[in-house]
Amino acid sequence: MSTYLPVSGWCYMTNDLMKEIIRVAVEAGERIMKIYEGDIRIEHKEDSSPLTEADRRSHEHIVSELKKITPEIPVLSEESADISWQKRKSWGKYWLVDPLDGTKEFIKKNGEFTVNIALIKENALAAGVVVIPAQKLIYRADINNGAFRRNYDGAETKLTADNNLNTDNLKIVGSRSHQSELMQTFVSNFENYEIVAAGSSLKFCLLAEGKADVYPRFGPTSEWDTAAGQCVLECAGGVVLDNAGNKLQYNTKDSVLNPYFIGMREYNEAVLSWFKALN
Incomplete structure (x- = not known):
């Protein structure tokens, strides 16, 4: 059962809160994989983009859990994006969620789809979690501690992207x-x-x-x-x-x-x- 975790500080991402967000994203990924491994039924949104039961189940789980963990922080998800600008513009901080990013990849069954949860504060990124369910990979980052990668059951590796960028290759x-x-x-x-x-x-x-x-x-x-x-x-x-x-x-x-x-x-x-x- 999820526990309410009060948040404080610039990035609002304590170690305990990060662990909870990773848990939520991994659990959402497990719900996606149950559908991925069977027959995928495809619907379409008004803009003709594809929608599956996996999108919905992941969305419902993430939003429900985030409301338990941090009830004071609003949530904007791709599958509940009809929140008005009049309301959104007053948000100082909020969760921004894509419960299944790469629905086309999910349908093609190439494994390159993700679960994304980010924390936004004052229009800027404070923290983010990306889970790749088919590969059992977790990426997590926050502005105070940096970025990390690990397998579900493995040790973390700190990520450093700023090597010399060679435009010749x-x-x-x-x-x-x-x-x-x-x-x-x-x-x-x-x-x-x-x-x-x-x-x-x-x-x-x-x-x-x-x-x-x-x-x-x-x-x-x-x-x-x-x-x-x-x-x-x-x-x-x-x-x-x-x-x-x-x-x-x-x-x-x-x-x-x-x-x-x-x-x-x-x-x-x-x-x-x-x-x-x-x-």
């Missing part, structure tokens, strides 16, 4: 099957590059681990898609910048859609300028 996170015209123009700036294919918020985690260098995003995303992964990358030493070169922020406007953005495991002025030229 760049690993760029992108789509397996299709590169947009903007993406093709972006990669044409580099003589030698490799496309690293990945789904969901796993893209940010690859940068945080140093397995990829740059993640340019020229397609639509919502704030719950990026928050937890961005937190992991930034707490590992990387950056996520919008199309004006500013840090990606949260809950600053009516729409929850993000602008185009670029993640880099190390800030690079040339890479940023090539990205900004396409916006």
